[in-house]
Amino acid sequence: MADITESRIEAQSTARPAKRIKWEHIGDHAILIAGALLMLVPVFMIFASSSWDDITLHREGLQFGFSDDMANNYNAALFEYGGFTDSVNGVTMLANSLILGIGFAIGKIIVGMMAAYAIVYFRLRFATLAFWMIFTTLLLPLEVRILPSYEVITWMNLGNTYTGLIVPLIASATATFFFRQFFMSVPEELIEAARIDGAGPVKFFIDILVPLSQTMIAAMFIIMFVFGWNQYLWPTLITTDESLFTLVRGIRQIMQAYADGSSTPEYGEAAALAIIAMTPPVLVVVFFQSWFVKGLTESDK
Amino acid sequence: MKRAAFGQIGFPILLLIPQLVIIAIFFYWPAGYAIQSSFYLQDPFGFGSTYVGMDNYTRLTTSRTYLSSFWFTVIFTTLVTFFSLAIALLLAVKADKVIRGAKTYRTLLMWVYAIAPPVAGLMGVMLFDQSRGNITQLLASFGYDYRLGVNYWDTAAAMITVSIWKQIPVNFIFFLSGLQAIPRSVREAALIDNASGSSRFWDITFPLLAPTGFFLLIINITYALFDTFGIVDTIVKGEPGNNPMTLVYRVFVDGFRGGDLGGSSAQSVVLMVLVLILTVVQFRFLERRIHYT
Numbered sequence: 001m002a003d004i005t006e007s008r009i010e011a012q013s014t015a016r017p018a019k020r021i022k023w024e025h026i027g028d029h030a031i032l033i034a035g036a037l038l039m040l041v042p043v044f045m046i047f048a049s050s051s052w053d054d055i056t057l058h059r060e061g062l063q064f065g066f067s068d069d070m071a072n073n074y075n076a077a078l079f080e081y082g083g084f085t086d087s088v089n090g091v092t093m094l095a096n097s098l099i100l101g102i103g104f105a106i107g108k109i110i111v112g113m114m115a116a117y118a119i120v121y122f123r124l125r126f127a128t129l130a131f132w133m134i135f136t137t138l139l140l141p142l143e144v145r146i147l148p149s150y151e152v153i154t155w156m157n158l159g160n161t162y163t164g165l166i167v168p169l170i171a172s173a174t175a176t177f178f179f180r181q182f183f184m185s186v187p188e189e190l191i192e193a194a195r196i197d198g199a200g201p202v203k204f205f206i207d208i209l210v211p212l213s214q215t216m217i218a219a220m221f222i223i224m225f226v227f228g229w230n231q232y233l234w235p236t237l238i239t240t241d242e243s244l245f246t247l248v249r250g251i252r253q254i255m256q257a258y259a260d261g262s263s264t265p266e267y268g269e270a271a272a273l274a275i276i277a278m279t280p281p282v283l284v285v286v287f288f289q290s291w292f293v294k295g296l297t298e299s300d301k
Numbered sequence: 302m303k304r305a306a307f308g309q310i311g312f313p314i315l316l317l318i319p320q321l322v323i324i325a326i327f328f329y330w331p332a333g334y335a336i337q338s339s340f341y342l343q344d345p346f347g348f349g350s351t352y353v354g355m356d357n358y359t360r361l362t363t364s365r366t367y368l369s370s371f372w373f374t375v376i377f378t379t380l381v382t383f384f385s386l387a388i389a390l391l392l393a394v395k396a397d398k399v400i401r402g403a404k405t406y407r408t409l410l411m412w413v414y415a416i417a418p419p420v421a422g423l424m425g426v427m428l429f430d431q432s433r434g435n436i437t438q439l440l441a442s443f444g445y446d447y448r449l450g451v452n453y454w455d456t457a458a459a460m461i462t463v464s465i466w467k468q469i470p471v472n473f474i475f476f477l478s479g480l481q482a483i484p485r486s487v488r489e490a491a492l493i494d495n496a497s498g499s500s501r502f503w504d505i506t507f508p509l510l511a512p513t514g515f516f517l518l519i520i521n522i523t524y525a526l527f528d529t530f531g532i533v534d535t536i537v538k539g540e541p542g543n544n545p546m547t548l549v550y551r552v553f554v555d556g557f558r559g560g561d562l563g564g565s566s567a568q569s570v571v572l573m574v575l576v577l578i579l580t581v582v583q584f585r586f587l588e589r590r591i592h593y594t
Contacts, residue, residue: 061427062428115316232418
């Protein structure tokens, strides 16, 4: 019985395939376009609004079209000094975000590669112990131990320093695991050949393993750069000195200006700052898409 | 460890030292400190602390604000996880199917990954703003009086919507790569056997995607618990008041605003236990997956 109905359905579908497939395709594209718009429209509205004056935005909300205040808003967001001490502007925050993103990514890659190399390529008695010690850090995100971490940093007098900003974020072993997995997949023959040729561990690492890992390093760099750039909670706690604010940290200042509600908030400037804060990581992810996807899908397994 | 490993002892220790020192100072020390101070009551002026045993924990179980945050977190996590997974799965299945423009769709659907949660939160505030938000105005035209920051569930809805939006790209990337890993032969066999697209999806694709889905479930729960901090903080504009709050946000508020180190630490420990449970579940499952495939 089931066979009969199934074959009938098949017969039907082969009878007029062209038309059916076409409609199905239109449906698929419609869903994908709707999804793409869902992602795009809110950001486009912020972008369009960054070209309007504060009063229009205050009265009418975000805009769909463009006006002529774009230069003004971006100029204010980038070059106008603000904050309580007038010691920070957009360019400073941009520089700090770059320092945090790049410093974090490079630091994490170097520390992670070294540790992974030691764990994978050496006969160490306590390698398993070190592995588990490092592994445990994957379990608890910084958010969970935020208050004690803050106390430790203040105790070490590292508040309001780049070291205090960057190094504690490195204390999770994602990169170590990523490289450990990659090193495990590198053929054994390579190290055997290297040893026959008389290459020591340093030479093997620098001349063979690092060049082999280039794609992995690139992928990890992109993910870690975006992760570092987008940090919010830790910079909020650790930097009270405005000259150390990152762009994402600066968003919090905007929100507090909103909450005060004393004067008309600078909506145009806020929208411009949001666009500036998202542009670098978005560009990195879009341009290095294939590395990024590779790094993301292979690191989390 | 490799079969053919180097024999040195000093060099690998040197290589491990930076990683071990960093995690000792910035991971084990704070984590231990959190566990320790969860058993102490801190003097608000910082003049010392007294051992109070489990008091900080029992205080949590009776605190109405903590319990309400707990239940809010449960609802928040469930909704964010479900909707971001469901929407991403739908989009990934469609993106896997289309031939024309597949790459463009992938780019358009994944780039939001790079936007920081608080930036997404700022956009949310502008869209849902009480008087001039575009979505508020849209809802008003349907006769609904939306009040961000005033009405508890209105605020919650904004947090949930923004959190879902922000998480769709990650889920989409993983689902798509999971779909693309399904061998062509399996797809073709399914195509021959099954006439209807929906039964093909539920009988073949969905079970094959289950490992990806389960992995993503854990990732999404972790995201909803921890990474939404920036969204919550921007949407309540740093002024918690009577607004809905996730557990992580409460750790922050009680610890830094309330100056309650003991209570905040006890909350941290509760979260640690939660994450440990999630991880154990994940690893038991991953082990099983390795056995069967």
